Structure formats: structure tokens, C-alpha cells
Amino acid sequence: MTTQEIRNISRQIENKLISIRRKLHMHPELAFEEAETSRFICNYLKELGIEVTDNIAKTGVVGLIRSGYPGKTIALRADMDALPILEENNCAYASTIPGKMHACGHDVHVTCLLGAAEVLMRLKDKIKGNIKLIFQPAEEGAGGALPMIEEGILSNPSVDACIAAHVWPEVPVGKIEVKQGPIMASPDDFELIIKGKGGHGAEPHATVDPISIGCQVVNALQTIVSRRMDPLMPAVISICSFQSGSCTNVIPDIAVLKGTARTFDPAMRKKMADMIEEIAGGIIKAMGGDYELNYRYLYPPTINDSTITNMLAASAVKIVGAENVLWSEKPSMSGEDFAYFAERVPSSLFRLGCSNPAKGISASLHSPTFDVDEKCIAIGTSVLAQFALDFLNQ
DSSP, rough: HHHHHHHHHHTHHHHHHHHHHHHHHHHHTTTOOOOOOOOOOOOHHHHOOOOEEEETTTEEEEEEOOOOOOOOOOEEEEOOOOBBBOOOOOOOOOOSTTBBBBBSHHHHHHHHHHHHHHHHHGGGGGOOOOEEEEOOOTTTTTTOHHHHHHHTTTTTTOOEEEEEEEEEEEEEEEEEEOOOOEOOOOEEEEEEEEEOOEEEETTTGGSBBBBHHHHHHHHHHHHHHSSOOOOOOEEEEEEEEEEOOOSEEEEEEEEEEEEEESSSSSHHHHHHHHHHHHHHHHHHTTTTEEEEEEOOOOOOOOEEHEEEEEEHHHHHHHHHOOOGEEEEOOOOOOTTTHHHHHHSSOEEEEEEEHHHHHHGGGTTTOTTTTTOOOOHHHHHHHHHHHHHHHHOOO
């Protein structure tokens, strides 16, 4: 009966949730700037009678549902921030802030968690233990998960497990995808400053050309994955920016390369950084230059707990049916700071289907034309609520 109640409540509030998603989509805020989003979340939770703590890691919010009965504590997490992208969608709810857009679906994540909060409050008499509703800032690059954790959100009461949804355009609306083990990579990045000796383009022999050196470095770095790493160990090294010079007849002093290095293996993560410096540094020195390497370890890889993932899949089957719960063997080279939750408590991130090509909704994440089929909102709401009840009442 509880599953049917979850479905019924989700349907009852579906139109309201769609309106909330559109409001959030129209007013995107970047990392650690989510003041209005945070304020909206706080007011919504308080109206539901939920205990609220705000201003965590600047703009983060945690809602706490206490059932009044002893038991475990489950955490449900949603990220809140938008991206610095100019939206190109021509729809009534397009971003009203030039150069800012919810192009990664965080507006949907927030809405689903608010919906789950309302469902769970209506079913509070069926719950044992506690539910923490974590609304996290700054997933996109800056990293809001770790500061929230360091401020104690996984304690008082202590969290036993955590799950999160991420909209996924490769999965059709109406379906969800789950995966055991690694699901997202460590999205580290680096900046390599090659220092040469500039001069006249007509006299290259009198210079140390950082552009020529940089070309050699770019080509050599591609051999790390192809020749220095186990081919059964997924990894990526991509140079995404090469900047140098300003005119046609002057060899510059400096070239700057920027790129990303990604893997699912913590030991390989450190090894990749060492190999980048070894190869790049060797080439630069051999060609008479010098360098500065700024390597940033961002999020660790996101590793789903097998037990929690199995439980999540079972809960999702109740909502969408076994035929609509897809098991994936393919991780993504994208990164997610949900990884920090997964490092500390048994956790699972699942992919919420959101595409509908028949409606022209199929653009990739981080695209200026990204959008979702809003039917995914009630599904995400229901799966989050169902898992919370199943986990606490098992």
C-alpha cells in the first residue's frame, strides 16, 4: 500500500513540482552564490514542518525529518548550482540571467528532493528513524560536498547511508539506471606553463619556442593512456586549451596548456599526475625551456556501494517496474563530488532518465540547449521517497 501512496502523492503534487522546477530554472545561481535558491528551499521545508539548518558551507541547507521512533538515518542529497552557460532554449521557463543556466539538471535534483520531502512528511507515521535532506551548493567545479561534510552534516544524527539522483539524457524518461562500483571518474585538472625565450619570428634559432615545445608535449601526453597504462584500466588525459602568442611575427616567451586527467582508480590517479610531470618536464628541459605545473586534485572517483545499489534498484522496481530499471556496466568519465559522501558512508548515485527525442528533448548535459522531459520529476521524487522508507523500515 505504501508504494501506491507514494505514487498517488507524487501525482497529486506533480504540477506544483513542475512549477518549482521552472522557477528554479529561470533563476539559476552559480557555485556558492545560491542565496535565493537556498532561501526558497528553507521556506518550502519549513512550511512542511521540517527542521531546517541553513548557511552550511555558505549556502547549503539540511532538512531533518525525525520520525519519533528509533532507527537508522538515511540521507538524500541534491546539488543546487547552475553553470556559466548562455541558454539557447526558446521556452517560457528559459533562464532570465544572461550567461547562467541550469544545464546539468540541478534544478530537477532540487525539485525531486523537495517533492520527496513532502511525500515523506505525509507518510511520517510509517517511518522509523530519521531522514536528512541535503541541498548542496557548488557541485560544478568548486566543490560544496566536502565543506558541508566538514561542517558535520553526516552526524547528529549519524548518517547510515546516502543516495542521490542525477538526470541522464542517455536514459529515456520513465527509466532509471543503476550501477554497482565506479560510476563517475575523478575529474582532476592541470595547467602547464611552458617558459621559453621569445624573439623575432624571422630568427627562430635565437629563441626557445614554447609553441614548438608545447606541440611536442601535447603529442607525448597522449601516449600515457595508450602506452603507459593498463588498457583494461579506463583513463583519459585531454588537453583542452593551448594559449600562446599574440601576433604573426613574434615568438612568445610562454605557452600555457590546460587539461583534464580522469580515472576510476585512486592509485592510478596519483600515477597519472606523476607521469604528466615526468613526460612534459623531460621534453621541456630537453628543448631548452622551463616549466611550472599546477595540478589540482578535484573530486575522487564516485564508487557506488553494492548493497545500497541493490536496495535502490529494488525500491525503483516498485515505482517504475523491473523492465524500466536498467543495470549499467558503463561508468562515466564525468566527475561528481557526491564521491565525498560515498567515501564516508555506503552510498549510491543513480541515473534518472530525462530524455524524450519525440519531443526534441535529447541534448547532452552542459549543453546550451539541455532540457528534460518533466515527467522525470515525479519519478525521481517517488524513487527517493520509496528508497528512504524501504531503507529505514527494512
